[in-house]
Amino acid sequence: MAKGYLALVLHAHLPYVRHPEHAYSLEERWLYEAITETYIPLIWLLERLLRDHVPFKLTVSLSPTLMSMLADDFLQHRYLAHLDKMLELGEREVRRTRDTPFHDTARMYRDRLHGARDTFVRRYDRNLVRAFKGFLESGHVEVITSAATHGYLPLMMVHGEAVRAQVETGVRTFRKHFGRNPAGLWLPECSYTAGLDEILKEYGLRYFFTDTHGLLFASHRPRFGIFAPVFCPSGVAAFGRDLESSKQVWSVQEGYPGDYNYREYYRDIGFDLDFDYIKPYIHPTGLRVNTGFKYYRITGKTNHKEPYVQEWGRNTADAHAGNFMFNREHQVHYLARVMERPPLIVAPYDAELFGHWWFEGPYWLESLMRKIAHDQDTVELITPSGYLRHFPCNQVVTPCSSSWGNKGYHEVWLNRSNDWIYRHLHWAAEQMIALAREYPQAEGVQRRALNQAARELLLAQASDWAFIMATETMVEYAVRRTKTHLLNFKGLWHQIREDRLEPYWLEELENQNNLFDDLDYSVYAGAESAISKP
Amino acid sequence: MTALIWAIAAMSVALAVGIFLLVRNKDGARQTAKPEVRKPELFDFELAREIDFPAPESPREAVVELPRKYGRDRLVLMARDPYWLYAYWEVSAARQDVFSEQFGPAAWPAFRPMLRVYDITGVDKFNGGNAQSYVDIPVSAEADSWHIEVGQADRTFCVDLGRVLPTGEFVTLLRSNVATTPRATISDRLDEEWMWLEDVYRSLTRMHTGVSSPLLIEEMRERMGVAPLGISSPEFIARREEDN
CATH class of the missing domain: 3.20.110.10 (Glycoside hydrolase 38, N terminal domain)
Structure with missing residues (x-):
């Protein structure tokens, strides 16, 4: 042995x-x-x-x-x-x-x-x-x-x-x-x-x-x-x-x-x-x-x-x-x-x-x-x-x-080059949680909008963007991606809240940021997960 | 011998913190204005400059800016490392109105804004009056975030944003969540059933002579400069000149 x-x-x-x-x-x-x-x-x-x-x-x-x-x-x-x-x-x-x-x-x-x-x-x-x-x-x-x-x-x-x-x-x-x-x-x-x-x-x-x-x-x-x-x-x-x-x-x-x-x-x-x-x-x-x-x-x-x-x-x-x-x-x-x-x-x-x-x-x-x-x-x-x-x-x-x-700690992802992202990311997370709780059984277009909002939030949260901002190479791209996903989230949030969904825009976002097709926004409600656990 | 390497590690962090402190005073006012990163335009410009050849793709449209305020009262506290916290906040117009009703319309601009940083380590339910100790940090009126040096690892903190009355009284506007700074050393708490093996720890000092992984990373930065692939490997991090 x-x-x-x-x-x-x-x-x-x-x-x-x-x-x-x-x-x-x-x-x-x-x-x-x-x-x-x-x-x-x-x-x-x-x-x-x-x-x-x-x-x-x-x-x-x-x-x-x-x-x-x-x-x-x-x-x-x-x-x-x-x-x-x-x-x-x-x-x-x-x-x-x-x-x-x-x-x-x-x-x-x-x-x-x-x-x-x-x-x-x-x-x-x-x-x-x-x-x-x-x-x-x-x-x-x-x-x-x-x-x-x-x-x-x-x-x-x-x-x-x-x-x-x-x-x-x-x-x-x-x-x-x-x-x-x-x-x-x-x-x-x-x-x-x-x-x-x-x-x-x-x-x-x-x-x-x-x-x-x-x-x-x-x-x-x-x-x-x-x-x-x-x-x-x-x-x-x-x-x-x-x-x-x-x-x-x-x-x-x-x-x-x-x-x-x-x-x-x-x-x-x-x-x-x-x-x-x-x-x-x-x-x-x-x-x-x-x-x-x-x-x-x-x-x-x-x-x-x-x-x-x-x-x-x-x-x-x-x-x-x-x-x-x-x-x-x-x-x-x-x-x-x-x-x-x-x-x-x-x-x-x-x-x-x-x-x-x-x-x-x-x-x-x-x-x-x-x-x-x-x-x-x-x-x-x-x-x-x-x-x-x-x-x-x-x-x-x-x-x-x-x-x-x-x-060895969190400074790379939280320093003067990227600290500004957290007030936006946290706001979006808080709003996503509120949406998931207020629209627990959404269907059709509304459900798609909620899932896409979750997708945009997830994409904005990628550690890569904060990292790239800290390394000072390709910063423009990282800033753009962070802002774009957050603004997509915010747009969807407004449309869901005000009940005026724009299906064409939603579809555009779904086509562009199309990952996680089996994502379920209800995870943000904090309830027991729907996926089976061993 | 083990103590030596942690002492070296602690010293290097302390040094970094010291440098941070030195520059911080100079740029205290600046730290609040900086979130407006306006690089997208630059990106477009750089692309445009290269267009001697027909460019099939349309130049990327400028991104609309994120809102400066969301109209909600918030004070969020995060632990960045063993010695630093970061807080950001927003005071809603409604909260400001309540304050003005209480202290008069001239009070808001006149009374100095202050962060009160409470050490609440070991405190079960913090109520504003039962902290171990607290430190006041005056902040500028325009500030909406602050890097706070607490200099203490493994302690628990809570922060109030408030205003100081002419009488010296501190009026709380917002209270943060609780945040604990990470440990910076090996724990003194031993586990009787799993008593630590000194020889195992000795092997770590013997082999590394005080090199911590962050130091390794800095070595790599010097060698490599720009990160291939833009991947987020620690080995490739380009260390920023400390906050300047």
């Missing part, structure tokens, strides 16, 4: 970026890039591990907005068009780079794009959520989800019903795609505050993750630090992030992705090549954007870059996987000596960092899981549910209010 456990957790999330009102949307490109560079490579590696019968365990959180976008016809259609455009570029690149040191890399990109098309169209009939359904059913991957639009729940807690609606809508969306309830919930930004667990419990959710200090600074000092979960007073388990494994992957000094053999993210032909050549593949207005064709390795600290060599990148990723495993073994050896039960190391990461940013990341992950299965017997991979089955008895404490954002 293994001396200790490692729970690898990937959280995949993008805000809802669907803009049928525009012929071309820069923000939709976030989704397309993530599909090509992260989600499909992740699917490939999981398929390979399953094909080779590698005994692995992985936890993947798919946010409800991401699931909704992956399953959306319109976005599928647009992604395919994007992919075909990139394939066309891929063929041109293969020709252009002939007899240069970049030729092999160009062929690699073209082949990957062909592979992506095959996976997307032929294997999963354009809906990549299906791939994850298969993984879930394999028993190797625990797929969970997050709050509906990734709302920042601690700052929503003044209206418990608003939090409940985020959780319930997330659970509903998961059930729609996976036919069962998620075992746990990824709290957006790992943000927790006392009482959230009570709401999770109502929906049969058995665990969530916090940052390191969420556990270490709990109401009572946890016996095992972060190397075992704790139970909240509600009985929902909290798993704490291990700092060392995070740091190893991402730290500047010690982190893997900065290795000189890895592909350089910031040299993209979208910016580097002659304008007339690249024009058809960037923004129609001529704005240069990333294309994903990047030919250099990091090389060193200066601007001088050498051509990328795929084999070197892979060898380095293998070495880093070995190093990561060695460090976990080392950690487990030490902890197992001082603990009377096998230690658990929880390593959660944003999925989009693998592949999109760290090009070799998915390969590293695959290599790591293969090595853990075949090269040692100190550490065993596990899911949170698997751990709780082995160790159903855990200490009861109240975790510390915290997040994984800068400084």
Whole structure:
């Protein structure tokens, strides 16, 4: 039996970026890039591990907005068009780079794009959520989800019903795609505050993750630090992030992705090549954007870059996987000596960092899981549910209010750049609750209007907008989205209150912001939920 | 040894708070005006500037502004971190009228607005008179929100917005909800059945030498600058220069 456990957790999330009102949307490109560079490579590696019968365990959180976008016809259609455009570029690149040191890399990109098309169209009939359904059913991957639009729940807690609606809508969306309830919930930004667990419990959710200090600074000092979960007073388990494994992957000094053999993210032909050549593949207005064709390795600290060599990148990723495993073994050896039960190391990461940013990341992950299965017997991979089955008895404490954002608390989502949103978000939540209570049995157009009002509120609450405002990039978009959804809410609120619904406008909103089709506004009334709980 | 790393963490937070305090005085008046973020126009302009090529999409229409007031009495308190609270409020015209009836029409503009921050840690039912202690913070008449430094982790607070009469008496206009600041250290409360394992905690200090996850994030910001994909990963956060 293994001396200790490692729970690898990937959280995949993008805000809802669907803009049928525009012929071309820069923000939709976030989704397309993530599909090509992260989600499909992740699917490939999981398929390979399953094909080779590698005994692995992985936890993947798919946010409800991401699931909704992956399953959306319109976005599928647009992604395919994007992919075909990139394939066309891929063929041109293969020709252009002939007899240069970049030729092999160009062929690699073209082949990957062909592979992506095959996976997307032929294997999963354009809906990549299906791939994850298969993984879930394999028993190797625990797929969970997050709050509906990734709302920042601690700052929503003044209206418990608003939090409940985020959780319930997330659970509903998961059930729609996976036919069962998620075992746990990824709290957006790992943000927790006392009482959230009570709401999770109502929906049969058995665990969530916090940052390191969420556990270490709990109401009572946890016996095992972060190397075992704790139970909240509600009985929902909290798993704490291990700092060392995070740091190893991402730290500047010690982190893997900065290795000189890895592909350089910031040299993209979208910016580097002659304008007339690249024009058809960037923004129609001529704005240069990333294309994903990047030919250099990091090389060193200066601007001088050498051509990328795929084999070197892979060898380095293998070495880093070995190093990561060695460090976990080392950690487990030490902890197992001082603990009377096998230690658990929880390593959660944003999925989009693998592949999109760290090009070799998915390969590293695959290599790591293969090595853990075949090269040692100190550490065993596990899911949170698997751990709780082995160790159903855990200490009861109240975790510390915290997040994984800068400084560890709520400041990233509540500071001078974004504090103004809360008076509006809270007002809308309060009014949505009042509407749900005053119109409990709405039907027809009125019911649709109430559901759409709830949808607009949920969309306005996405933690992404406050985050983007704080990072000072793409701020205009985040402000616009916040205001637009709030004004849509306010418009619907007026029309419902004054009994003068405008069906055409409602339909327009339904078409534009069309996610969560089985959302039920009555969750805001605070009554017992209509969806079944285990 | 464990204490050392938490002391380092606490010091860095204290330093940040100190800097915050320094700039805060200078920009106290500004903090209320700032919600009007008028960037959409800028966005349109930037797009327009690039149009040397035929643009198939129509420029995005400007968004109507959100209301400044909703006509409801509200005072909402939120805990931002172990040392800071944030409050926003709106005093309805009706509430203002009641005040003016009570104290005369000249009283509203004349009497200074004040936030009274009560420490109600351990208080079962707060009634305005049974707080552990309180601190008064004068605010400007135009202010409708405030970042409040309380400097105390793991304490429970409630805030009144009021006006100070010439006699010095404080008249409450609105009372907030209750908010508790998060803990900033390892708890002193031990659990007899689950007595903490010192060696487990030692491994944390041995390995990390005082690096907290937020510090890790700042390292990444320096390396990466702009976040790819615009994802909200903590590893990519571009730390804002503290509130200036």
